[in-house]
Each structure stands twice: as structure tokens, then as C-alpha cells.
Amino acid sequence: RTAATATPTATPGDVAARATAGFRQRYGVQPAGRWAAPGRVNLIGEHTDYNDGFVLPFALPLRTVVAAAPRDDERWTVWSELSSDPVEFGPAEVDEPGRVTGWAAYVAGVVWSLRAAGQAVPGARLAVASDVPVGSGLSSSAAVEAAVLAALVELGGLDLPTDRWPRLAQRAENGYVGAPTGIMDQSAVIRGRAGHALFLDCRSEEVEQIPFDLDSAGLAVLVVDSRAPHRHADGEYAARRASCEEAARILGVPALRDVTVAELDAALGKLPDGETRRRVRHVVTENQRVLDAVELLRAGRVRDTGPLLTASHASMRDDFEITVPEVDTAVDAALAAGAYGARMTGGGFGGCVLALVDADRAPAVADAVTTAYAERGFAAPGTLTVLPADGAARLG
Numbered sequence: 281r282t283a284a285t286a287t288p289t290a291t292p293g294d295v296a297a298r299a300t301a302g303f304r305q306r307y308g309v310q311p312a313g314r315w316a317a318p319g320r321v322n323l324i325g326e327h328t329d330y331n332d333g334f335v336l337p338f339a340l341p342l343r344t345v346v347a348a349a350p351r352d353d354e355r356w357t358v359w360s361e362l363s364s365d366p367v368e369f370g371p372a373e374v375d376e377p378g379r380v381t382g383w384a385a386y387v388a389g390v391v392w393s394l395r396a397a398g399q400a401v402p403g404a405r406l407a408v409a410s411d412v413p414v415g416s417g418l419s420s421s422a423a424v425e426a427a428v429l430a431a432l433v434e435l436g437g438l439d440l441p442t443d444r445w446p447r448l449a450q451r452a453e454n455g456y457v458g459a460p461t462g463i464m465d466q467s468a469v470i471r472g473r474a475g476h477a478l479f480l481d482c483r484s485e486e487v488e489q490i491p492f493d494l495d496s497a498g499l500a501v502l503v504v505d506s507r508a509p510h511r512h513a514d515g516e517y518a519a520r521r522a523s524c525e526e527a528a529r530i531l532g533v534p535a536l537r538d539v540t541v542a543e544l545d546a547a548l549g550k551l552p553d554g555e556t557r558r559r560v561r562h563v564v565t566e567n568q569r570v571l572d573a574v575e576l577l578r579a580g581r582v583r584d585t586g587p588l589l590t591a592s593h594a595s596m597r598d599d600f601e602i603t604v605p606e607v608d609t610a611v612d613a614a615l616a617a618g619a620y621g622a623r624m625t626g627g628g629f630g631g632c633v634l635a636l637v638d639a640d641r642a643p644a645v646a647d648a649v650t651t652a653y654a655e656r657g658f659a660a661p662g663t664l665t666v667l668p669a670d671g672a673a674r675l676g
């Protein structure tokens with residue numbers, strides 16, 4: 281299954297039933313339990329997490345479910361509805377990052393991360409089903425990591441409070457899969473709460489649940505899957521991160537988080553080239569936009585966050601240079617159709633756009649984006665309206 285449209289009609293029960301049925305069919309017994317974790321969108325704060333900065337994501341109502349049971353030996357068998365054959369591995373494959381590849385690497389990575397943290401990980405059989413579309417920038421990988429982590433922690437009776445989970449799941453991705461991502465996605469899918477956006481300080485890992493009550497404001501977040509083919513996203517992500525780290529080194533600060541908007545002009549003057557200056561300007565102004573958005577939400581002024589979202593998009597487009605024509609088209613069309621604000625969400629070079637809209641205008645804004653796509657000859661986008669949902673949990 282490729283980056284399909286998220287299925288708005290799917291209920292959490294469906295995906296849990298698929299995981300359970302897959303488990304029974306594959307292993308011939310009932311699972312001991314089922315654990316779910318959602319995808320995420322980031323309301324604002326892009327490429328700030330690995331700069332020790334601020335992010336404001338929320339968990340999606342689309343979930344990945346892992347049905348699991350312990351086994352007697354120290355081996356792990358994983359089946360996913362994405363592929364017919366299960367993958368099996370033991371300590372030898374787990375302890376050598378990169379040995380398990382493809383989607384199962386996220387599972388092996390979690391086992392590796394837990395073992396590296398000194399935890400006695402129980403052998404297990406697992407079956408994975410998901411409504412989080414793969415490859416759309418909605419953190420389907422973090423959802424798998426979090427659901428597997430939740431399952432293994434409980435099956436093994438591991439003494440691991442949930443506030444340690446995001447770092448462990450991030451290490452799976454950095455150290456085993458080999459993607460140099462920050463801590464935002466794992467934090468959102470583990471610590472997200474229904475009706476709230478998660479204000480995370482990526483340096484201290486302190487979180488604050490910020491009320492994000494779209495419903496009572498008559499608002500909705502429309503998510504547009506740009507369906508843009510990912511163009512060298514991994515290499516570009518790593519290049520952006522390297523550029524930020526080099527800039528921090530030149531400026532003599534631990535991370536770009538330590539440069540404030542008031543200090544920006546002076547900092548830019550010390551940087552060697554226009555490209556580095558643009559990267560730094562994005563990160564510094566984006567951190568401030570997160571803080572401003574949090575202030576507005578605390579004051580119940582949800583609609584007024586719109587211009588910050590749109591400014592964030594312009595900064596990603598012009599300064600961080602991580603957007604592509606499909607996402608720019610979606611943002612422009614959503615704004616022209618009356619969205620209060622719109623921006624690309626996630627790492628960039630494709631993925632999804634979110635637009636803050638009046639709930640009753642969501643279908644018209646979605647239509648406007650679809651029309652704009654057709655006019656430019658792009659493949660039709662996927663569209664979905666979402667509300668903030670809960671993070672990882674055991675299902676009843």
C-alpha cells in the first residue's frame with residue numbers, strides 16, 4: 281500500500297480488529313493484548329526540534345494497532361498487513377543496527393533501543409495494522425515505534441514511565457534505522473491528548489498540554505496529502521540539520537534555540553553565506569512563532585493563529601527551502617478559498633499541508649485545492665478533516 285489517502289471513514293475498532301484477525305490468522309492463538317499509537321500533524325514549529333527548540337504538534341485520530349503476545353524464547357516475529365510475509369529476528373540481528381531493513385526495522389529498532397537502555401525485552405509475536413498512511417509525512421513510523429514500545433513495556437513488565445518513551449523511540453530511528461530525526465514525532469504520538477496540542481520544549485523535554493478546542497470555535501483542521509513524490513527528502517533533511525549545527529558552532533551557541541529574534545540580525549551578520557543565513561532565520565523566527573501561537577491558544581484565540589501558520593509556510597518555502605510546488609499550490613489554494621492559515625507540516629519535500637478553516641467551509645476548501653491541482657496537472661490530493669486525539673495507549 282502506498283501513500284494512500286487516510287480513510288476518514290475508518291474507526292479505531294476497524295484497525296484493531298484487523299490487527300487481532302491478522303494475529304490469530306498468523307499465529308493461531310489470541311493476542312495477549314492490543315496497543316495503539318496515532319499519527320501526528322505538527323501545528324507549527326518545523327525543523328526546530330533538532331535545534332533544541334519548540335514544537336506544537338497534535339496526535340491524529342488515525343492509528344496503528346499492534347496485537348502482541350509474549351513468547352518463551354528471545355526472538356521477535358512481526359507480521360504487518362503491509363506485507364504478506366512475517367519477519368523474524370533474534371538478538372544477533374537486533375544488536376547490529378541496519379541488519380533488519382524495511383518497515384520491520386522500526387520494530388527491531390525499538391527492541392535494540394530498549395536493550396541498549398539495559399531493559400530485559402521479552403520475546404514476542406506481533407501483528408501490525410494501520411490507518412496512518414505510509415509516506416505521507418504523518419509519522420507512520422513513529423506510530424509503529426510507539427505502539428510496539430507500549431506492547432513490549434507491558435508484556436515485559438518493564439519499569440519505564442511514558443515520559444522516557446519518546447527518547448527511546450527516537451533512538452530506534454536514529455541509531456537503528458539510521459534517520460537523523462528529532463524528538464517531535466515520537467513525543468506527539470506518545471504524549472498527545474485529545475482536544476490539545478502538545479507544546480514541547482525539545483531541550484528540557486518539558487511538555488504543556490495546550491487546549492486546542494476546534495469544535496467549540498466552529499473550526500476544523502483540513503489535512504491535505506500533497507501526494508508529491510518525495511524528492512531526496514532524506515538527504516535534504518540531513519543537509520538542513522548539518523547546516524543548522526554548523527551555524528550554531530560558528531555562532532558559539534549550543535544550538536540555534538539559543539538565538540532569540542532580538543539577537544537575529546547580529547547573528548546573521550556573523551554567518552558566512554546567504555544560504556546559512558536563510559536557514560538560521562527560519563529556525564529563529566519559527567521558534568518565536570511557536571511561542572506566539574501558544575500564547576494565542578492559551579487566550580482561546582484559535583482563529584488568530586492563522587497568520588502564524590501562513591508565515592511559517594513562507595519561511596519554509598523561502599528560507600529553509602523545503603517545500604515543493606504541490607504543497608505551495610495546496611497552501612495558496614486553501615488561503616484563496618478562505619482558510620485562516622495554511623502550511624506544510626512535517627519534514628518537507630512533499631507530505632501534508634494543514635489548513636485552519638471554518639468547519640462548515642472544509643469541503644469547499646478541499647474542493648478548491650483539488651481544482652488547483654487539476655489545473656496544474658498534479659495527481660489528485662487526499663483530504664481529511666481532523667481533531668486532536670489521544671496518544672499511545674493500551675486498548676480495552
Ligand code: GAF
Binds near residue numbers: 462
Ligand atoms: C520529521 C522529523 F522526524 C522530526 O523530528 C522533525 O524534525 C520534522 O521532520 C521537521 O519539523 O518529521
